[in-house]
Amino acid sequence: MSTPFLPVPLGRYTLQNRFAMAPMTRSRAQYDGTPTTAMATYYGQRATLGLIVTEGTQPSEDGQGYMMTPGIYTEAHVAGWRAIADAVHAKNSRLFIQLMHAGRMSHPDNTPHHRQAVAPSAIASGEPMFTPTGIQAARVPREMSIEDIRQTIADFRHAASTAIEAGADGVEIHGANAYLIQQFLAPSANHRADLYGGSIENRARFAIEVARGVAEEIGAERTAIRLSPGTRMWGIDEGADGPDLYRYLVTELDKLGLVYLHVMHLGNELLIDDIRKRWSTALVVNRPGRPRESIGTDLSSGFADIEAYGQMVLANPDFIARLQANVPMTPADRNTFFGGGEVGYIDYPALEQNPTTA
Known part of the structure; x- marks a missing residue:
C-alpha cells in the first residue's frame, strides 16, 4: 500500500497522501459558534492526513441546526478558525471547511435568533431534536421564498469568503445527509x-446555484461539494428518479470545474460508477463502515482519488502512522461523539502514548 502515502495533486494544492478526514459534527464550539482552542488541538492532531474536511459549519444564523456547532460568518468565527488552519498547516495538511445549512433539521432553541427553521417546503422531518432543554419534537419549517433562496446563496458566498479569510484552503459544500x-x-x-x-x-437547481455562487466567490479550485445519493434518513426520499437526478446533477456540477466531489457511497455501485465517469476532477469516496482490511482498495483500483474516513480518524489521531505500521485502530467511543470536554475528543492516545494498543 505504498502509493496511497505518496503526495498527490488536488487542484492548486499538493496533498501529503491520499487520505482525508471526513466531516463529523462534534458540537464543541462556543454557544455563539466561535471555534475553541480545543478544536484547534483536535484538528491539528489529525493533520497527518492529506486533507482535513471539518465538521459542518453554518454559513448564517438560519443555517444552524444543532447546539454548539461552529459558524463561519462573523469576525470572531474567523479568528477561531484561523487558529485551526494554522494547526493543520503546521502538519503540512490542507483544510477545507464544510459549509452546512441544516434547513429543517433545526430547532429555534438551538439558533442565535430563535426563529423558525427554513426549508424548501413546510414539511417537518419527523426527527426529534436535541435542544438546551432536552429532546423536543421536530417543528414545521417555513417554506423559503425566492428572496430567501437568493439570500441563502449569498450567505454561502459570504461564508466561503470568510473561510478563505480565516486561512482555510477551500470549502466543501454540504449537499448530503438530509440537510438543506x-x-x-x-x-x-x-x-x-x-x-x-x-x-x-x-x-437540482438550488445545489447548482450554490456551487456556482461559491465558485465565483473564491474560485472553483477552492470549491468542493459532498453528496450522499440514496440517503434515506430523517424523512428524505429521493424517489424512483433519484439515480437519474444525481446523474444530471453531477454532470452539471462538473461543468463548474470544482476541485473535488466527495461521495458518501451507500452501496449503489452502478450509480457511483456512473458518477465517476461523469466527474472530471478528483473523486473523494467515503464508505461508511468500511472495514480496516478494505482501506486503500478504492485507491488501488483507480475508483477513488482520495479515500475519506470518519470514526477511525476520530479515534486515531495517528491514523496514518497506524496504517503504515499495520497495527490495530483504537475503537471510537460513541458516548462522547457530541458535546462535552476533552474526553473522547483530544485525549485519544497515539501509538507512543499507548504502545500496548499496537
Whole structure:
C-alpha cells in the first residue's frame, strides 16, 4: 500500500497522501459558534492526513441546526478558525471547511435568533431534536421564498469568503445527509411548484446555484461539494428518479470545474460508477463502515482519488502512522461523539502514548 502515502495533486494544492478526514459534527464550539482552542488541538492532531474536511459549519444564523456547532460568518468565527488552519498547516495538511445549512433539521432553541427553521417546503422531518432543554419534537419549517433562496446563496458566498479569510484552503459544500441542499433534491421534502421543485432539473437547481455562487466567490479550485445519493434518513426520499437526478446533477456540477466531489457511497455501485465517469476532477469516496482490511482498495483500483474516513480518524489521531505500521485502530467511543470536554475528543492516545494498543 505504498502509493496511497505518496503526495498527490488536488487542484492548486499538493496533498501529503491520499487520505482525508471526513466531516463529523462534534458540537464543541462556543454557544455563539466561535471555534475553541480545543478544536484547534483536535484538528491539528489529525493533520497527518492529506486533507482535513471539518465538521459542518453554518454559513448564517438560519443555517444552524444543532447546539454548539461552529459558524463561519462573523469576525470572531474567523479568528477561531484561523487558529485551526494554522494547526493543520503546521502538519503540512490542507483544510477545507464544510459549509452546512441544516434547513429543517433545526430547532429555534438551538439558533442565535430563535426563529423558525427554513426549508424548501413546510414539511417537518419527523426527527426529534436535541435542544438546551432536552429532546423536543421536530417543528414545521417555513417554506423559503425566492428572496430567501437568493439570500441563502449569498450567505454561502459570504461564508466561503470568510473561510478563505480565516486561512482555510477551500470549502466543501454540504449537499448530503438530509440537510438543506438534499432537502431540495428530495420530493419527500420538496413540494414546490416553482423553478426549485418538481422536475429533476428544478430540484437540482438550488445545489447548482450554490456551487456556482461559491465558485465565483473564491474560485472553483477552492470549491468542493459532498453528496450522499440514496440517503434515506430523517424523512428524505429521493424517489424512483433519484439515480437519474444525481446523474444530471453531477454532470452539471462538473461543468463548474470544482476541485473535488466527495461521495458518501451507500452501496449503489452502478450509480457511483456512473458518477465517476461523469466527474472530471478528483473523486473523494467515503464508505461508511468500511472495514480496516478494505482501506486503500478504492485507491488501488483507480475508483477513488482520495479515500475519506470518519470514526477511525476520530479515534486515531495517528491514523496514518497506524496504517503504515499495520497495527490495530483504537475503537471510537460513541458516548462522547457530541458535546462535552476533552474526553473522547483530544485525549485519544497515539501509538507512543499507548504502545500496548499496537
